[in-house]
Amino acid sequence: MPSFVMKCGGSTLAALPDLFFEELKQLQSDGIVPVIVHGGGPAISATLEKLEIPTQFVNGLRKTSEEVLDVVEMVLSGQINKQIVRKLNQAGAHAIGLSGIDGNLIEAQPVEGHEEIGFVGDVTQVRADLIEGIIGLGAIPVIAPLGIDAKGQRYNINADTSAGAVAASLGVEHLIVVTDVPGMMKTVNGEKVILPATTEAEIQEMIQSGEIYGGMIPKVKAALKCLQGGVSEVVIVSGTKPGVLGRVLRGEAEGTRIRKSQ
Template structure:
C-alpha cells in the first residue's frame, strides 16, 4: 500500500494546505498573539500535545506567542489531597490564605513548569513567568457582593519582562497570580489576565481556548454558531439572552481586549485538535471572532 493511501491525504492536498496557509503565515510573522490555555485542552493528553505543537509551529514561522494558562482542576486536586474542600461563589473560587498558598504553588510552580517543559520537549523555546515576576500584574482585592478572599482585580500591567522574553526568542508561559500593594498575593481570573496582557502588549489577537464551539444563537444547537460579532452588538445579545450564564465573563474579556486596542479576540473550541492553527492559518477560521 502506498504511503499516501495509508495516511489518507495526497501530496497535492498537502501542497494545497501549505499554499493556503502562506499568506496567513506572512500576515502573522512578527506579530504578537496571546493564547489563554485552559479547559479540556489542558487535561486531555492528545489535545495538550496538539496545542504544544501548534505553539511551536507558530514560533518557528515567526509568530510571537504568549501563553496564559489556568489550572483549576489541578488546584482542586491538590486541595483535595490536603483535605480542603474547594468552594465556589458565583462561579469563582473562594480563596482564603491557605488556598492562596496552594494556588501559587500549583499555578506558578507545577502547572507552569510542566508547560514550559512540554514546549521545550516539543522543540520550542519557553520561559515560565507569573504575575509576580517583574511586577507584571499588580492587583487589589476584587470588590464583590460576597467575599471571595484573595481574589484580585488587576490595577497595573507591566509587560517589560514579557517583551524581553519575546525579544530573546522565548514563548512566555504565564500563570495568573498577582502582587498586592501591601505584600499580599492574589488569584486572578486567567481570561481577564490574558485580555489585559494582550492589550498592554499591543497584541493583534487574543485567543481564548474553551470547551464550547463559540457563541451560539441557540445554546443547545451547535449549528447556530455566530462566527463574527461586533463588540457594539454585545449589549443587545445580552438583552436577548443569547449571551448568558458562563459566557458573559468570557465575552466581557473579549470586549475589554478589543476596546483596549487588540484587533481581534476569539473564543475557540479547544476540544478540536489544532484549533489554534485552524483559526490562524486557514480561510475558514473557527469559533467566534469579536472585533
C-alpha cells in the same frame, strides 16, 4: 514583539494533542511569537478537595482565602505552568514559565465586592517590558494568572481577565482563547449552534437574557475589556483541530470571533 496572546485552561492544555504544541513551535520558528496565559481551575478544585479545604464560587469566580490562595499558587505556578513549559520544550520550542508575581509582572488590586470573595484581584498594570524581554531571549512566555499589589499581597486573578490585560498591554491584534468547545454556543430554534461572530452589544444582550451565565461571564467580560484596550478581536476556538491557530491568524472561519460594535 509578540504576535498574539493565547489563553488556555489548564485542563484543556493537558488534553491537547502533541500536534498543538508542535504548531506553537512552528509558529515560533516562523517568527510568529505567542504569549501564553493559562488557567487551572479543575486542578485547583481537585487539590483543595484532597486537602479537605472547602471552596465555592461567586459569579463564576473562586472565593479565595489565604488558605485557598496557597493552593492556587502551588497548582498554577508549580504544577500547571511547568507542565505547559515541558510540553513546549518537548515539541522543540523554547519556553519560560513565570507567574504574575515574578518581577511584579501583573500588578493587581482587590475586585469590587472583595469582602465577599476574598483575595481575588483585578489587573491594574502589566509589565509588557518583562514579557518582551523574555521574547527577546527567543522564548515563549508562559504566564500563571496571579497578581501582586504594592504591599506584597498576592491575588488570584481569573485567567481570562489576565489574558485580556496582557494582550491589551502588549498591543497585539489577536487574543485567542483555546477551549474544549468549538466556540460560543447560541440556541436557535431549540438547537445549540456555534456563533461564528458576535459584537460587544450582542454579548451584553446575551448576559442580560441569561444566555451567557456562570463561568462564561468573566470569559466574555475579559474579551470585551480586551477590545476596549485596543485588541482588534478575540477568538474562541477548540484546540483539538490541527492547525487551528494558523487558520485564526490568517482570518479563516474558525470558532467565534468577537469584535467591537460598529
